[in-house]
Amino acid sequence: MTREKASTGDTAVPARTARPSWWRMLARDRAAAVGAVVLTVVALVALFGRLFIGDRAQRQDLAASLRPPSLGDGVYGLLGTDVLGRSMVARLIEASATTLSVAVPAVLSSLVIGSALGLWAGYHRGRRESVTLRIADVILSFPSLLIAVVVLYVFSPSALNLVLILAVTRIPVYLRTARAEAAELRSRLFVDAARTFGTAGRMIIYRHILPIALPTLLTVATLDFCFVMLTESSLSFLGIGIQPPDVSWGLMVAQGRQYLQTAWWITVLPGLAIVLTTVSATVLAAWARLATDPAQRWRLTLPKKRRTASAPVPPEMIP
Amino acid sequence: MIPFLRKRILSSAVPLVCVVLGVFFLARMTGNPVDLYLPLSATSEQRAEFSAAQGFDLSIPAQLWNYLADAVQFDFGTSLRTGQSAASMAIEAFPVTLQLAGVTMLLAITGALVVGSLAAYRPNSLIDRIASLLSMTAASIPDFWFAIMGVLVFGVSLGLLPTSGTIGGPEIWILPIATLLIRPFGVLVQVVRGSMVTALSAPYVKVARSKGATPRRVIFGHALRNAVTPVLTVAGDLAVGLVNGAVIVETIFGWPGIGKLMIDSILQRDFAVLQAAVLLTAVTIFALNILVDVCHALTDPRVRQAVPA
Numbered sequence: 001m002t003r004e005k006a007s008t009g010d011t012a013v014p015a016r017t018a019r020p021s022w023w024r025m026l027a028r029d030r031a032a033a034v035g036a037v038v039l040t041v042v043a044l045v046a047l048f049g050r051l052f053i054g055d056r057a058q059r060q061d062l063a064a065s066l067r068p069p070s071l072g073d074g075v076y077g078l079l080g081t082d083v084l085g086r087s088m089v090a091r092l093i094e095a096s097a098t099t100l101s102v103a104v105p106a107v108l109s110s111l112v113i114g115s116a117l118g119l120w121a122g123y124h125r126g127r128r129e130s131v132t133l134r135i136a137d138v139i140l141s142f143p144s145l146l147i148a149v150v151v152l153y154v155f156s157p158s159a160l161n162l163v164l165i166l167a168v169t170r171i172p173v174y175l176r177t178a179r180a181e182a183a184e185l186r187s188r189l190f191v192d193a194a195r196t197f198g199t200a201g202r203m204i205i206y207r208h209i210l211p212i213a214l215p216t217l218l219t220v221a222t223l224d225f226c227f228v229m230l231t232e233s234s235l236s237f238l239g240i241g242i243q244p245p246d247v248s249w250g251l252m253v254a255q256g257r258q259y260l261q262t263a264w265w266i267t268v269l270p271g272l273a274i275v276l277t278t279v280s281a282t283v284l285a286a287w288a289r290l291a292t293d294p295a296q297r298w299r300l301t302l303p304k305k306r307r308t309a310s311a312p313v314p315p316e317m318i319p
Numbered sequence: 320m321i322p323f324l325r326k327r328i329l330s331s332a333v334p335l336v337c338v339v340l341g342v343f344f345l346a347r348m349t350g351n352p353v354d355l356y357l358p359l360s361a362t363s364e365q366r367a368e369f370s371a372a373q374g375f376d377l378s379i380p381a382q383l384w385n386y387l388a389d390a391v392q393f394d395f396g397t398s399l400r401t402g403q404s405a406a407s408m409a410i411e412a413f414p415v416t417l418q419l420a421g422v423t424m425l426l427a428i429t430g431a432l433v434v435g436s437l438a439a440y441r442p443n444s445l446i447d448r449i450a451s452l453l454s455m456t457a458a459s460i461p462d463f464w465f466a467i468m469g470v471l472v473f474g475v476s477l478g479l480l481p482t483s484g485t486i487g488g489p490e491i492w493i494l495p496i497a498t499l500l501i502r503p504f505g506v507l508v509q510v511v512r513g514s515m516v517t518a519l520s521a522p523y524v525k526v527a528r529s530k531g532a533t534p535r536r537v538i539f540g541h542a543l544r545n546a547v548t549p550v551l552t553v554a555g556d557l558a559v560g561l562v563n564g565a566v567i568v569e570t571i572f573g574w575p576g577i578g579k580l581m582i583d584s585i586l587q588r589d590f591a592v593l594q595a596a597v598l599l600t601a602v603t604i605f606a607l608n609i610l611v612d613v614c615h616a617l618t619d620p621r622v623r624q625a626v627p628a
Contacts (some may be wrong), residue, residue: 031452130330137608138334140556143600145563146581150597153585154345230461234567237463238582253464260467261475268471271464278459286451 025291025300032287035280042277046100049093057094058245061085066263080265082256088265091247092273098248099274102159103229106166111221114171118178119205119213123186129179136172144169144231152240162241166228177220181213215292222285226278233274249274327612331605338601342594343386395595400587409577409595416576417603419568420561423496427503428554435511436543442516450508457505462564466498466571483573495572499564503557510553514546521545548619555611559604 026033056076064085070077076087121132139147148165155161182205185191194204233250235241242248244255249270256266290300361369370376377385389395395405438450473494474482480490518524519542527537566578573579577596584592 134330134333137331138337140334140559143559143562143604145566146597146600149566149581149585150342150345150593153588153590153593226459230459231563233461234463234563237461238566238570240585250461250463253461253467257467260471264471267464267467271461271468274461274464275456275459278461279456282455282459286455 020297020300022291025297026287028300029287029290031283035283035287038276038280039284042096042280043100045093046096050097053087053090053093056087056090057247059086066259066266068263069265079269080263082252082266083259083263088269091252092249092270095247095249095252095270096273098159098242098246099229099232099250102162102166102232102242102248103225106163106170106228106232107221107225109163109167110170110224111174111217113167114174115178115213115217117171118175119182119209121175122179122182123201123205123209125183125186129183132175133179136175139169140172140176145234148231148235149238149240152235157235157240157243159242159246162232162235166231169231170224170228173224174217174220178213178217181216182209185209185212215289218292219285219289222281222288225281229274229278323616324609324613328609331608331612335601335605339387339390339598342597343383390598393595393598395598396591398584398592399589400584400592405591405595406599408580408592409599412575412577412580412596413599413603415574416562416565416569416578419495419499419565419574419576420558422492423499423503423561423564424554424558426496427500427507427557428550430504431507431511432543432550435508436515436538438508438512439515439519440538447512450512454505454508454512457501457508459505460501462498462502463567463571465501466494466568469494469497470571483571495568495574498568498571499561502564503554503561506557507550507554510550511546514549515542518542518546544618548615551611551614551618555607558607562600562604 026036053076061081062085064077064081065083067077067081067085069080069088076089079088079092081087082091117132121129144166147169148162151165152161186209191204191208194208199207232241232248233253236248236250237254239254242251244251252270253267256263256270259266287300291297393406397403398405398408401408434450434454438444438447441447469480470482473480480494515538519538521542523545524537524541527541532540562578565576566582568574569576569579570582577600581593581596584590584596
């Protein structure tokens with residue numbers, strides 16, 4: 001019923017039960033809107049930035065070494081230059097593409113594989129659950145940076161190896177979340193009802209469990225995007241991630257570290273780029289959690305003032 | 320409780336065995352382990368001699384047997400850098416990391432319980448917004464960058480704190496602990512807040528309130544008790560993840576802990592030490608997981624029953 005009304009809700013006056021449009025809910029939460037804009041800009045820059053900068057990210061100009069940020073040197077001198085006189089603007093753009101091309105595939109593959117395995121294990125319980133959980137434990141019992149460190153010691157550090165390692169080390173996160181959700185949901189009445197009607201386990205997971213678990217999983221994925229980005233940066237910073245002449249934000253911080261006292265911008269700016277992206281993703285995750293949860297969604301449809309007044313915890317409970 | 324514990328220990332030992340085997344096979348997968356242990360400049364005579372001395376000329380099952388026998392005695396040979404026993408190097412470095420991690424987790428859990436509960440009392444209030452924003456920012460800052468910014472501001476510009484090293488008074492702890500703290504603290508505040516909001520809107524809280532329980536009793540007697548289970552699980556995972564932070568913090572601040580030992584042995588290709596450090600960490604994490612399981616079972620009776628002996 002809800003779905004039918006939502007589809008006509010855009011033209012007619014929205015019915016009470018209709019889902020408000022995503023745009024409207026996003027506009028209500030200013031922080032999330034800013035986060036969405038920032039992420040869009042970062043994604044666009046990463047996708048199309050290389051077309052504009054040409055080879056400026058690698059072009060050396062020793063005469064222009066370590067220039068501080070200034071307005072006088074055109075667009076590419078706006079944020080200063082590094083020790084080899086390479087434009088910081090161009091390098092930041094180039095690095096955004098590298099960083100995202102590692103983080104996005106890693107997050108997507110671990111989300112899909114981890115959730116599918118977790119829901120399946122949690123729904124069926126028994127041997128399947130314990131085996132899957134043991135595998136997850138094996139991976140989790142090894143800090144992600146350590147797995148990466150040992151594997152990259154033996155194999156060469158490349159973008160593909162980074163994606164594989166990050167994806168494998170993050171699968172348990174989704175697996176555990178999805179399993180917990182499925183294990184709890186499988187004993188609910190509507191699942192019992194579906195089972196009584198003879199629905200196949202696969203369809204129950206897809207139709208009845210996945211829709212409820214999905215908001216949580218997507219929130220976890222958005223948060224995990226930060227984690228993956230930070231791990232990639234850390235590895236690149238430690239010298240076992242992205243290798244020069246390629247450039248990522250973490251590697252730029254490492255390269256600027258020895259000039260910390262004389263040229264702060266080489267270290268500070270790429271770090272700021274990381275923080276800006278990850279904070280935006282985190283804020284957006286918090287919003288997505290509300291917006292995708294039918295029980296919480298109403299909060300985003302109210303103006304801010306009324307939202308506070310209608311908080312679910314009654315005022316008399318506050319000590 | 321005892322059968323539950325026995326079951327958990329047995330099943331948690333599986334990952335440990337996997338890690339032990341994984342390290343062995345990873346070292347052999349690349350081909351000749353001699354290449355892994357010896358520097359590139361080693362001559363072929365040196366290689367043959369080393370290979371015979373270390374037993375690399377034996378068959379794979381025989382090598383695995385030797386390796387396991389050594390691993391049980393925690394004997395991983397000697398370091399190529401220092402000539403010391405690899406195991407003793409790892410054990411010497413270990414307390415430094417343990418101290419850092421212990422203090423960090425203690426501060427993170429207590430801090431998060433206080434701030435998270437305060438924020439959950441009144442969703443969307445000012446303190447909630449500040450807590451959410453702070454914890455979000457904290458969970459999104461790269462720790463290596465945070466550490467470098469700390470050094471830049473407090474070490475280089477203001478000259479208040481030492482830039483690195485372990486010699487000195489309590490001020491040497493401030494930057495390393497602060498760097499390690501940001502991530503667990505930020506994540507835990509969000510988890511505490513989230514599970515407290517859920518717990519406070521649960522039916523049993525309504526029942527407790529309608530029976531006339533005081534707000535204090537509702538929150539601490541009913542809500543927090545139920546909200547603490549996910550917090551424990553996440554805290555366990557975060558403690559495991561602290562090894563990541565320890566690698567970064569010890570590298571930047573020059574602390575002689577297990578993280579720095581690992582990175583140094585990787586950069587100088589000292590596989591014996593890397594092996595000892597990795598396995599020691601794996602054993603510690605094994606113990607930690609058991610501890611979390613025990614706490615889990617103590618706070619939630621359903622967990623105890625869910626795993627029949």
